[in-house]
Amino acid sequence: MNFAEIAIRKRVVTLVFTFLFVGGGIAAFQGMSRLEDPEFTIKDALVVTPYPGASAAEVEEEVTDRIEIAIQELGQLKRIESKSDRGLSNITVTIQDKYKREALPQVWDELRRKVGDVQSRLPPGAGPSLVIDDFGDVFGVFVAVYGPEYSYAEIKKFTDLLRKELLLVQDVAKIQPFGERAESIYIELSRDRMAQLGVSAGQIADELRKKNLVADSGRVKVGEEFIALFPSGVVNSVEDFGQILITHVTSEKFEGSEGQIYLKDVGVVRRGYVEPQTEILRYDGNVAIGLGISTVSGGNVVTMGEALRKRVDELTQQWPLGIEVGLISVQSTAVTAAIQAFSSSLLQAVAIVIVVLLVFMGVRSGFLIGGILLITIIGSFVFLQPMGVALERISLGALIIALGMLVDNAIVIVDGVLVRLEKGQNAKDASIAVVAQSAMPLLGATVVAILAFAAIGTSDDATGEFCRSLFQVVLVSLSFSWLTAVTITPVLCVMFLKPSSQSGGEAADPYDSAFYRRYKGLLVRCIAQRWVTVAAVGGIFAASIFGFGFVDQSFFPPSTRPQFLVDLWMPQGTHIDDTTAQIAAMEEYLEQQDGVTHVSSIIGTGAPRFLLTYKPEKSNTAYGLLLVDVENAELIDGLAKNLEDWMADHVLEGMGYTYKFELGPGSNGKIRARFNGPDPAVLRRIASETQAIMHADPTAKAIRTDWRQRVKVIRPIIAEQQANLNGIQRTDITRTLEEGFQGARVGVFRDGDLLLPITMRATEAQRNDVSSIRNLQIWSPAVRAMIPFRQVISDFEVDFEDEIVWRRNRKRTITIFADPAVGQATSLFSRLRPQIEAIELPPGYALEWGGEYEDTNNAQAGIAASLPLFLLMMVLVTITLFNSLRQPLVIWLCVPLALIGVTAGLLLTGQPFGFMATLGFLSLIGMLIKNAVVLIDEINVQLAAGKPPFTAIIDSGASRLRPVSMAAATTALGMIPLLFDAFFAAMAVTIIAGLIFATILTMVVLPVFYAIVFRVPSE
CATH class of the missing domain: 3.30.2090.10 (Multidrug efflux transporter AcrB TolC docking domain; DN and DC subdomains)
Known part of the structure; x- marks a missing residue:
């Protein structure tokens, strides 16, 4: 079946369907979801279990371990990580990558049943456990409501009103408040008065x-x-x-x-806020309440963002002056800017490709192929929109990457028609003949190019899901490009291409120009000196392998978002008020810096997940986070360096460090050494040795452990005999201590729909004076009177204990973090790794590497799992195309040589070979094979026409020189806009540099290999 013949005969139908595809594509484009970055599923759930009064070790042994044993019965489980704090167990459950988003609700239901079954085996006072399965929800809009001249109660009133109104906005899923202060009824008792009255x-x-x-x-x-x-x-x-x-x-x-x-x-009763706070939000130095707003599944982030902004403006106009709404993160703004930037890059790339076509193919042919390109791009949206592909960084970048490949098929058809026109054929016969000759080879070459991207499309891990739209776009657009090449392209050729006035019939030779003669001469010499050519190429290839060892490695590049993060870690056990005071000093410094527009601070915990790639820290009163907004991303490096220098001089008790957001899955702490073993003391000793090695490297920063420092514990020693004589138990002593200082909850007060805890505690002066602990009054049932605490306490000891115990897969695990101060993490890792691995570990202890090293290996493993299958399919396609083994062998001999151009390009530009560069290399293989298939097919055509093998090789090279070079030029030049994008730069360099050399491989080295494999003698 000749597609061209049918399309030309049914020209009106072909044109009508073409216009329908264009119109449908435009409509589909308008209806596509818009995101800054692609979504990926966070397959984690949290199991939180309180155990008030227990130490971290008791929580670990009596609660965490028992729940972990139950969770391990889940067949879908990938990993368990737990953090046991004083009084609280936090378990993170990670599900295997193969389970899709749709399967997770059922998995979480099973998790709840497992956790529910173990509740009866928890110690008295522990639980109930809470399973949080919306841990991965993203709050694309995160705002702060504040008013310098207003009380907290007044700010909360306006925040509640705002929340109620914004929940009605279209596409809003839920709104989560952040930094709210819960109320409590405080009963502050006078110890002296109680002792006097015997109460x-x-x-x-x-x-x-x-x-x-x-x-x-x-x-x-x-x-x-x-x-x-x-x-x-x-x-x-x-x-x-x-x-x-x-x-x-x-x-x-x-x-x-x-x-x-x-x-x-005996006391004073007042209504106040729970003290101390567990989470605090500040905006530009003002106490604030945050609102995290998420989008419904399938909702339009941009539309929701615009509607929210409009509604907020309407509401704030009705409020008194001084109540402000600060924008911490608004995804719709970033999405709009990102899509506009990428759309601009796409238009630039299309324009570059069309200009190249006009220059090298002529005006008429150039516009014809350019028109086919636009039809292909627009028509692809008809299929992409129902597939759920959104307009985001990866999908739009994929269109730019695919541009050159999209015109390949059309170039081959149009070039073949032009050659036949110059030989005197009419446009109709030429179009039908070219499509008949090229349709199947082009289909095979297109399938090979698609298969080169398939490994990332089938990877189940977060990285694969993040990059999946790359494969989807390539699959649809390349398939559609083949369809347009064999249908609408011949129709347009018949309509617009005419024989030139210089056409000389069958005798004319379009390849008799000086350019083609020089190319043929080069090819003749290379084939004649085939072993010299192979030796030269082999030497260059060996040099490229050696040079590749000097190429930096990375995972994903940092974001160009005009905002950076600052983590502050005070000594473990620091009161949240003291952490806040240090944060306030940092805010004051930042507000004086040029280029800083806003500073948002979160103390006591991480921020809500306002970006999918951001991983919040768990609750810790010693932790603070600053989100620093800047005028443009270029200022970040300088501001971050100045801030770190300032922190080195002014943050004397703690440690602060800066980092950027990541463009993809990953987080800070790019270097992570995880040691597991049974004894916390041994783990801490090993961690100290590891930290010493890291500190010795001047390029390492942010060195820390997740177990933090050991903390002080005041341990009253109970005089057992006196306590027994007075009828006092340990529980009486613990309750007295709690009531005397932090406060004990003794009931609830109902105020409308509010249930306020009633907290009983000592007066402020007494509870803030630790020396008064000896003078606490405790009720003695034996004498039915209050007696001094010192009568039943023989002494007080100050001890140190682990306040945090981390476990991974039920093994105690301490993690040491570090980040590079300059350069790539891989360079620092390569220096630290041998030293850390040289640490002598006792039996039962082991080292695992996490961070960027683990992320990269996991991502590559996700690709590697299916890559052999797709490589085999690519080989089988080439074998099927030629019904031969030797011709595919010639093609695949050229594939490894693509590394020559890749190595040279990365070394010259200084770009790292990261995950996106890996994808670029895989796509480069597909492009190389596609061009090679076209050339080998032409050799077969020439041989079938009766030409001698040597002549067929030379003439086929000349015949395919223009389409192959044009395809390479359009692809390489079309990638230029991506060179200026941080995310795609390394990938663009890989493809551009690799493709330049791959073209030489295809047009020079491949004919030499062909002559060797088929033993074609020189003439």
Whole structure:
């Protein structure tokens, strides 16, 4: 079946369908989702279990370990990581890569059942466990509501209103507040007054629980009615608490209240905010409340962002002056800017390709192929939109990468028609003949080019999912380019291409120009000196292998987002107020720097996940994060360096470091050495040795461990005999300590729809004075009176303990982090690795490498798992095309030689060979094979026409020189806009440099290999 003949005969139908594809493509483009970066599924869930009062070691052994054993029964499990803090177990459950997004809800349900089953085996006081399966939700809009002249309560009022209104905006999924302060009813008791009156904290707690307890009073039948009984006496206001009767006493102890003691007699009741805060948000130095806003699945980020901005503007105009909404991160703005930039790059690339075609193919042919290119690009959207492909960095970049390949098929057809026109054939016969000759070889070459990208399209890990749209775009656009090449292209050739006035019939030789004669002469000499040619190419190839060892390696490049991050780690155990004070000093410094526009600060935890590639830190009062907005990304390096120098002089107690966002999966801590083993002391010793090695390298920064420092613990030593005589148990002592300082929860207060905890504690002066611990009063049931704490405590010890214990796959694991101060992480890693691996480890201890090394290996393993299959398919396609083994052998002998151009390009430009460069190299293989298939097919055609083998090789080279060179030129020059994009630069260099040499391989070295394999003698 000749597609061209059918298309030409049904010209009207062909043109109508072409216009329909163009119109449908434009409509599909308008309806496609828009993102800054592609989405990938975070296959993690958190299992959080409280165990109040337990040390990290107790949490690990009694809670974390038991839950981990239950979770390990999940067949879908990939990895368990746990963090055991004092009083809290945090377990991160990671599911195997092969499970898609749609399967996760069922997996999480099974996880809940496993965790639920183990609850009965947890120690008293532990639990219940909470499974958080929306850990990977992305809040594309993150704003801060603040007002320097307004109280927190007033700011919260406006924040609640804003949240309520914005939930009604189209495509908004949910809104999560951040930095809110919970309220509490505080009962601050005077220890002296309680001792004087003989009132215990237990008595007060019992009365509070009884007074505010909801209990059923039953019902009574009155006539035909059955009426509920509901006595009064419930506490309805803060003032009512003071009137709660605690006990009766004798007049000798207390006068003035007829022997009755009320709560107001021993303490003060007030309504306030929970202290200390667990998370704090500041915006430009002002206390703020944040709102993280996520988009519904399949929603349009840009449309939602514009609607949110409009609604916020409407609401703020109704608010009093001074209430502001600060934009911490607005994905729609970044998406719009990114799509505009990439659309501009795409248009530039299309323009470059068309100009190249006009210069080398002539005006008429150039515009014809340029038109086919536009039809192919626009028509591809008809298929991409239903596939769920969004407009984002990868998909738009894939179009630019594919541009040169998209015109390859059309160039071959048009060039073949032009040659036949010059020989005197009419356009119709020429078009039909060229398509009949080239359709199947072009289809095979197109399939090979697509298969070169298939490994990334089938990789199940996060990196594969992140880059999947690259394969989808190449698959659709290249397939459609072949279809347009064999249908609409011959129709347009018949309509617009005419024989030139110089056409000389069959006798004319279009390859008799000086340029072609010089090329033929070169080819003749290379084939004549075939072994010299092979030796020269082999020497260059060996040099490229050696030179590749000097190419920097990386995973993904840093983002060009005009915002950078600053992590602050104070000594473990630092109060959140002290961490905030240090953050405030850093804010003050940054606000004085030129180029800084805004500074957002988060203290006590990481920020909500406002970017998919951002991984929040877990809760820690010693941790603070700054998000620094700058005028443009070029300022980041200078500002970050100045800030790190300032922190070295002013952050004396802690450690601060800066880093950029990543363009892809990954995080800071690019170098991670993980040691696992049973004994925490041994792990810390090994970690200290590792840190010493890292500190000795001047290019290493941000060196730290995830176990942090050991913290002080005040340990009262109970005098067992005296405690027993006074009827005092350990639980009485722990409760007294809690009530005396931090405060103990003794009930809840109902205020409308709010349930406020009631917290009982000492007065501020007493609870902030640690020396008063000896003078605490504790109730003695034996003597029925308050006695001094020192009567049942023999001594106090100050001890040190691990406040954090990390485990990985149920093994205690300590991780040491480092980042490069300059250059690539791989260079630093190559220096540190042999020294760290030389550390002598006791039996039962092991080292694993994480960070960028692990991420790169995992990503490459995801590709490598399916790459052999697709390479085999590529080989089989070439064998099927030629029904031969020797011709595919000639093609595949050239493939490794593409490394020559790649090595030269990366070394000359200084670009690293990262994950995207790896994809570029795979695509380069597809391009090389595609061009080689076209040349080998032409040799077969020439041989079938009766030419001698040597003449067939020379004439085929001349015949394919223009289309192959044109395809290479359009691809290479079309990639120029990507050279200025941080994400695609290394990939662009790989393809451009590799393709330049691959063209030489195809047009010179491949004919030499052909002559050797087929033993073609020189003439």
